[in-house]
Amino acid sequence: MARNGDGSKRERILDAAVVEIARRGYHSTTVAMIAKRAGVADGTIYLYFKNKEQLLFSLFDRAMGRFISEGKASLEQAASAREKLIRIVELHLTLVGQDRDLAIITQVELRHSLHFMDQLSRTLVGEYLGILAQVVIQGQQEGDFRSDLDPVFAAKSIFGVLDEMATDWILSHRNTRLESKSASVVEFLFGGLGC
Amino acid sequence: MARNGDGSKRERILDAAVVEIARRGYHSTTVAMIAKRAGVADGTIYLYFKNKEQLLFSLFDRAMGRFISEGKASLEQAASAREKLIRIVELHLTLVGQDRDLAIITQVELRHSLHFMDQLSRTLVGEYLGILAQVVIQGQQEGDFRSDLDPVFAAKSIFGVLDEMATDWILSHRNTRLESKSASVVEFLFGGLGC
Amino acid sequence: MARNGDGSKRERILDAAVVEIARRGYHSTTVAMIAKRAGVADGTIYLYFKNKEQLLFSLFDRAMGRFISEGKASLEQAASAREKLIRIVELHLTLVGQDRDLAIITQVELRHSLHFMDQLSRTLVGEYLGILAQVVIQGQQEGDFRSDLDPVFAAKSIFGVLDEMATDWILSHRNTRLESKSASVVEFLFGGLGC
Amino acid sequence: MARNGDGSKRERILDAAVVEIARRGYHSTTVAMIAKRAGVADGTIYLYFKNKEQLLFSLFDRAMGRFISEGKASLEQAASAREKLIRIVELHLTLVGQDRDLAIITQVELRHSLHFMDQLSRTLVGEYLGILAQVVIQGQQEGDFRSDLDPVFAAKSIFGVLDEMATDWILSHRNTRLESKSASVVEFLFGGLGC
DNA sequence: TATGAATGAGAATTCATTCAT
DNA sequence: CATGAATGAATTCTCATTCAT
16 A cells, blocks of 8 residues: 555554544544545454554543654753743643634543543653743752642643643633743743742 | 432432443443433433433533532632632632543543534633633733733633643543642743743 | 213323324333323222223324214215215314324324234224225125225225325424325325326 | 345344234234344344334335336336236235235324324325326327226326225235236226116 | 332443454 | 354343232
């Protein structure tokens, strides 16, 4: 079978899955629907993915892979923790805000079940939180961040704010740009509510 | 009809649903399982709930109802916005941390699908965010909170931090008390990361 | 419970059943729907009828009872077989055409199953065919009807034509009067197709 | 895909459905029963038919298709309307009388509900009546049939007699041949009851 | 008689997954 | 590698009927 253009068959299946699952939800999307959109036979899916659940995990892997690699690249160009945090916020919101379908997957569909979330948090999200915590530590060492905050706790708080913005963007069906929130988020994260 | 023990049949069904769904997830829980645990016939479920999905919604309604009523009561005893925020944080973490099964439902199972989340955010969560925004506005008027923050944005940020703590607590299977995070959360929300 | 006006509770149930079953068909009509329309509790139905099927039979009995008693009265006023046949045709089409809901029951719903039709044909319909056959015999004795026709066969043929007219009237949703076909039917039954 | 014995899988399912439904009635026949008799999995039924109701319709289509094609072939060999009518009567009774199971379907099970009968009368039965009416018109033009009869009315009357014979044959559980009635039917249709 | 809450058997249909080609 | 017809387990929901009050 000839390669078609930019994507291998595996990629086409993943692309199709993002669209279908974003549109109808994981449970309402059948393997047959994904196969049809990808232009392959139902059975072919099983040559590339062990089962439907693994396909969903792969979706996340692919997305998170891009996320982290771009994140690392971006962080390297920043020196101070403060700058790094700014970049992370911007990157997070930009990447999530780039593809609504994918965002629906990561913000909603991927959180189907405890079992599922366990997997996620133990792997990629855990790594992401680790990076955030490192930045916090650096900020504290640089004297720029308060040192009375537990870095891991702070990382989770940061993630919580970013994640809520992302989910809120998905649920508000307005046509806003998610990354437009970056400045406010940074502002809030640094300064908090108080005067 | 005689009361069955402590609760009505409807309550028993809801209680059973919380346990079963928390344990195995919404999709893996069959109506028959819930009926069995509730000690009623399968069909009886449908006398009280239109279908399985409505049962899930009712679960949320009941939980959120308690949440909001207790929240309002708690807020009335607080005068300043600062105090109110402290109470909200404590209440949120205490209530969620009170019942792990129920928390699994609210933090994970209830977020199954876009359709589902839409419902939630449009109704009860929306109301909750409104209350938070009111507190922020009050704080700004009292001169205690920064006035350069959009209250609605701030409300979402607060919610994001609380929600992340709750989810994190569910996913960390350690036996910690969720409300033990209250002080740190308040600290972070007021002061932010910066020095 | 006070009698209400013209009908006993049993009659009210039968009346309600005719309307509901005509509208949605026997299988799609629930006992609860009939009870609701009749203004009684579900369980009350079972004080008057053994089960749902018997209710349907009772519907037919009531209708056929009227049919036959009016038929006998009408026939007594007619002397010749020819006149009797005319009266039967008119009566059949008039009675069926009088109540569309009831007609739907007798022409469609009552023919649900072999089992059901067996019951009907062995009882009331059989009696009706017997009356028709008697008229044919009388006509043959009077020298007015061909004597080479088997009376029972002739009776079935007559019934076939009447029944088809009735069914056709039900299915054509136009607002015609069924009894307007009487003259044509009589004409056809007597003279046949040939010149 | 290899042919399974004499018929395609779809045909086997239809054959199985005829037997099961004739025996126990449409509503008492489960899809599982049909699948079992056809030697396929339950789900396979749904590869060929949208649902149970469509399966029933398909049964009728197949039967009626044969009916009409054989009817047309038979009619072509007949010149006069009188001969055509004779052939139609013979064919109708022969075809229905050929397969008792199928006859039960067409005479009883297919008439389940108004909804169902509507479908039938609007399609195939309507076409059949049209053919009959054409024959009547031809007979009138040939001067062989009375011209004071409305052809459509006459067609319905003919159908009524044939249909009643068929139903009667089903209900009489004796082992007679339905086509043995042909001569009497023709005799009656041409000459009527009168001398 | 009358009620209507409760029962629980029963059935259609879906769909992830397999495997012969 | 690819196909897609076939599988059959699995589950929601309905509703006739009962029976304690």
